[in-house]
Amino acid sequence: MTSPRLDSLEIFEDVVRHGGFRAAAVSRGVSSSAISQSISVLEEALGIRLLNRTTRSVAPTEAGQRLLKQLKPALHDIRTAIDDLNQLRESPSGTVRINAPGPAVDHILFPLALRFMEAYPEVSVEIISDAAIIDIVEQGFDAGVRFGKQLGQDMIAMPLGPPLRYAIVASPDYLHKNGCPALPSDLIKHNCIRRRFPGGTMATWRFAKEVEELEINPQGRLTLSSAHQELQAALAGSGIAHLFEDYVRDYVEQGKLSELLTDWKQKLPSWYLYYPNRRHTSAAMRAFLDHVRSYKWT
Structure with missing residues (x-):
C-alpha cells in the first residue's frame, strides 16, 4: 500500500x-x-x-x-x-457553511450573510436550506440554525433574530366561501393546510390568550413540507395556513391574505445559531459569530 x-x-x-x-x-x-x-x-x-x-x-x-x-x-x-493562519492576515478568509430551515434562511440568515460578506470580502458563505435534523459536524457544516434552544450538550447556541410569532392566514376568497373562524376551536371545521416535517411528524398549531393555552391538530386535504409551499397554497385559496409572521406580512398588507385569530398569538423563542463546542474555530467562522453578536435586529 x-x-x-x-x-x-x-x-x-x-x-x-x-x-x-x-x-x-x-x-x-x-x-x-x-x-x-x-x-x-x-x-x-x-x-x-x-x-x-x-x-x-x-x-x-x-x-x-x-x-x-x-x-x-x-x-x-x-x-x-x-x-488559523488567517489570524496573521489583515482580514479572515475561507468559507462558512451553514445548514438552516427555509424560513430562517429567507428572513434572517440570508440578509445577515449579505452584510457579512460586504464586511469580509475574502470570506465565502454557503447556506444549505434543510429542515431535517442532521449532524452538522458529520455533514461538514460550521454551524446550523434551529427553532428554539433544544440542542445537544456539545453545541453552543446564540439567538438569531427576535422572538417569533405564527400567523393564521387565508385568502379573502377562501373566507368568503367558507366563513371566518372566531376561535381556534373553529378551525376544526375548516380546510387547514397541514405541514409534515422531514421526520414524518405532523405540525400542531398552538395558541395562547392571557392564561389560556391550547393546541390543535389541524385537519385538511392538503399536506405539504415547506413554508413556501404553504404560502402559495394559501394565496391560491386552498385553505387556512399557519406560517411565521415574516412570511405573510407583505401579503397581509397587500390584501392578498387576511390574518385570523390575531388575539390568540403565542410568543415563541427565536431562531438559534448553533455550532460545535470546540476550542479551535476557523477565523472565518469566528468573524461570522462576531458579526451575529453585533448585528442590530429590527
Missing part, C-alpha cells in the same frame, strides 16, 4: 458528502472525470474499494465508511490549523 495524497482524501470526503461525482466536481470546479480518476488512484493506493458505484448513486463501502469516520475529524483539524 502506498501513501495516498491528502487532496485525494479530501475529494473522497466531498464525493460522499455530495452524494456523487458530478456534485463533488461542481463544488470543486473540476470535471467529473477528474474526480473519478482521483478516487480510482486513491483506491489503488489503499488496495481496497471505498465506493460502490451505480448509474444512479454512489455510496461508501464498509471500508469507505470506516475511513470516513476517522477522516472527517482529521481533515477538520488540518483545515483549522491552516485557517
Whole structure:
C-alpha cells in the first residue's frame, strides 16, 4: 500500500458528502472525470474499494465508511490549523457553511450573510436550506440554525433574530366561501393546510390568550413540507395556513391574505445559531459569530 495524497482524501470526503461525482466536481470546479480518476488512484493506493458505484448513486463501502469516520475529524483539524493562519492576515478568509430551515434562511440568515460578506470580502458563505435534523459536524457544516434552544450538550447556541410569532392566514376568497373562524376551536371545521416535517411528524398549531393555552391538530386535504409551499397554497385559496409572521406580512398588507385569530398569538423563542463546542474555530467562522453578536435586529 502506498501513501495516498491528502487532496485525494479530501475529494473522497466531498464525493460522499455530495452524494456523487458530478456534485463533488461542481463544488470543486473540476470535471467529473477528474474526480473519478482521483478516487480510482486513491483506491489503488489503499488496495481496497471505498465506493460502490451505480448509474444512479454512489455510496461508501464498509471500508469507505470506516475511513470516513476517522477522516472527517482529521481533515477538520488540518483545515483549522491552516485557517488559523488567517489570524496573521489583515482580514479572515475561507468559507462558512451553514445548514438552516427555509424560513430562517429567507428572513434572517440570508440578509445577515449579505452584510457579512460586504464586511469580509475574502470570506465565502454557503447556506444549505434543510429542515431535517442532521449532524452538522458529520455533514461538514460550521454551524446550523434551529427553532428554539433544544440542542445537544456539545453545541453552543446564540439567538438569531427576535422572538417569533405564527400567523393564521387565508385568502379573502377562501373566507368568503367558507366563513371566518372566531376561535381556534373553529378551525376544526375548516380546510387547514397541514405541514409534515422531514421526520414524518405532523405540525400542531398552538395558541395562547392571557392564561389560556391550547393546541390543535389541524385537519385538511392538503399536506405539504415547506413554508413556501404553504404560502402559495394559501394565496391560491386552498385553505387556512399557519406560517411565521415574516412570511405573510407583505401579503397581509397587500390584501392578498387576511390574518385570523390575531388575539390568540403565542410568543415563541427565536431562531438559534448553533455550532460545535470546540476550542479551535476557523477565523472565518469566528468573524461570522462576531458579526451575529453585533448585528442590530429590527
